[in-house]
Amino acid sequence: MNAGDTVFVLLSAALVMFMTPGLALFYGGLVRNKNVLGTIMQSFILLGLITLEWVMIGYSMSFGPDIGGIIGNLDWFALSGVGMEPSESYGTTIPHLAFMIFQCMFAIITPALITGAFAERIKFSAFILFSLLWAILVYNPLCHWAWGGGWMGKMGALDFAGGTVVHISSGAAAFIAALVTGKRKGFGITQYIPHNLPMAITGAALLWFGWFGFNAGSALSCSGLAANAFVVTHISASAAALAWVSAEWIHSGKPTTLGAASGAVAGLVAITPACGYVGPVSAIIIGLVAGALCFCGVMLKSRFGYDDSLDVVGIHGLGGIWGALATGLFASVAINPAGANGLFFGNPGQLWIQFISVIGTIAFSFFMTFIILKVVDLIIGLRVSIEDEERGLDISLHNETGYN
Amino acid sequence: MKKLEVIIKSFKLDDVKEGLSAIGIKGLTVSEVKGFGRQRGHKEIYRGAEYQVDFVPKIKLEVVMETELVNEAVKVILDKATTGQIGDGKIFILPVDEVIRIRTGEKGKNAI
Incomplete structure (x- = not known):
């Protein structure tokens, strides 16, 4: 056991925890003021809900002893056998509990990301049931596939900190969620202007800050690899913020704060799977492309006419796909001997493996999310009443208002 | 008035x-x-989407x-508030029947 590694992973876990309230502010600022609390609640309450799910069964399903490359068994139900000693397979220099709680924070933020797709219109009860089912039936298997000894990891797919597990999975789910939930009342007529951009920018800043724990912490050691992940994460976010703002400056004539924040998040998403395998120059390219690509994706949304309210698909879905593929382009064993070379370093096969992992994740998330939403709609009903939607979720679902 | x-x-x-103030207006x-x-x-534009406000x-x-002060006041306002661009605004002139200062009960000109 290594004290430095343990400190690093525990602090990283705390940083990642902070991303969920950060996301709450990011999303909260982007909705109308009558829905600010409802939106914040959808992230915040997952700290409670998913933590218990993770401790009881989620961790065991994700990282427990493998069943056929598909899922972990329940040997570690309620953390039995997960203790202060290191595990045999994960983070072998830190207490098993430290690895478990670090991963717990990832499990929490992933369903929280999806909430941007059905913001301002879903029942709280339906949301809770959906998130619980999604965590169990989508997140845990995907996490197992990539990191817990499942088929994706065995195939050689590279995902350092959660490009497929966290971002593609939530982005794909968001697409289905926006379609199944339907458009907000007055879509196309009502103006859904963000009610508090300073709050949204604060949230984006917290995400950026927490992301250092997310990516560098995924090295699971206080090492050069962690430093590399930290540096390329920061570089990609910076490059993507510049790229998004430049693209919108050219396209719409003005650079915006929301554009800078959105671009930074897009860059953070894209570097996530790659951060342990690519160097600084690659990170610049990954970030620049992420910023420009996600801007275009968000712009195209209006053509398709679905109401992904806070652009989860355009940023996490598209950014995640680009990041996973970019890992297959830019990965280099010079950065991480445990990884593989990408296309640009003489190994075109890696790009194909990354492509399979992307398609596998999207297909699985699409299919399962659709079924879960239909089941929840049948049992509870997804949407609040038109009257409640008009009054806003804050007062109709929570008996509170954000501003008095 | x-x-x-x-x-x-x-x-x-x-x-x-x-x-x-310079022409003797004491309150507004x-x-x-x-x-x-x-x-x-x-x-307004958010993430590329245009909104008409x-x-x-x-x-x-x-x-x-x-x-008696109205003409001069209008002249001052026209002078000070004009940019020449659209959106410079308007002046409406209305008759006032009575003015009463609450503290003293004074009425009319003295109460302005």
């Missing part, structure tokens, strides 16, 4: 206030208002004065 209701661009408030009321005229609102923020001044 007349009351002037004046809609102006927000950044012109200080100039107009000083101009009016200011509100932040929103509205539209021929300028027809403005455009129908109501533009403006400043409304309300100032009561003796009838």
Whole structure:
């Protein structure tokens, strides 16, 4: 056991925890003021809900002893056998509990990301049931596939900190969620202007800050690899913020704060799977492309006419796909001997493996999310009443208002 | 006595206030208002999506004065509040029946 590694992973876990309230502010600022609390609640309450799910069964399903490359068994139900000693397979220099709680924070933020797709219109009860089912039936298997000894990891797919597990999975789910939930009342007529951009920018800043724990912490050691992940994460976010703002400056004539924040998040998403395998120059390219690509994706949304309210698909879905593929382009064993070379370093096969992992994740998330939403709609009903939607979720679902 | 209701661009408030003080206006009321005229609102862009905002923020001044002062006051306002761009605002002139100072009960000219 290594004290430095343990400190690093525990602090990283705390940083990642902070991303969920950060996301709450990011999303909260982007909705109308009558829905600010409802939106914040959808992230915040997952700290409670998913933590218990993770401790009881989620961790065991994700990282427990493998069943056929598909899922972990329940040997570690309620953390039995997960203790202060290191595990045999994960983070072998830190207490098993430290690895478990670090991963717990990832499990929490992933369903929280999806909430941007059905913001301002879903029942709280339906949301809770959906998130619980999604965590169990989508997140845990995907996490197992990539990191817990499942088929994706065995195939050689590279995902350092959660490009497929966290971002593609939530982005794909968001697409289905926006379609199944339907458009907000007055879509196309009502103006859904963000009610508090300073709050949204604060949230984006917290995400950026927490992301250092997310990516560098995924090295699971206080090492050069962690430093590399930290540096390329920061570089990609910076490059993507510049790229998004430049693209919108050219396209719409003005650079915006929301554009800078959105671009930074897009860059953070894209570097996530790659951060342990690519160097600084690659990170610049990954970030620049992420910023420009996600801007275009968000712009195209209006053509398709679905109401992904806070652009989860355009940023996490598209950014995640680009990041996973970019890992297959830019990965280099010079950065991480445990990884593989990408296309640009003489190994075109890696790009194909990354492509399979992307398609596998999207297909699985699409299919399962659709079924879960239909089941929840049948049992509870997804949407609040038109009257409640008009009054806003804050007062109709929570008996509170954000501003008095 | 007349009351002037004046809609102006927000950044012109200080100039107009000083101009009016200089010709002997002793008090006025200011509100932040929103509205539209021929300028027809403005455009806002969030993540590339354009929103037409129908109501533009403006400043409304309300100032009561003796009838003799009106022409001069209008001249000052025109001088101080004009930019030449659309959205410079309007002046409305209304008759006032009576003015009463609450503290003393004074009426008419003395109460202005």
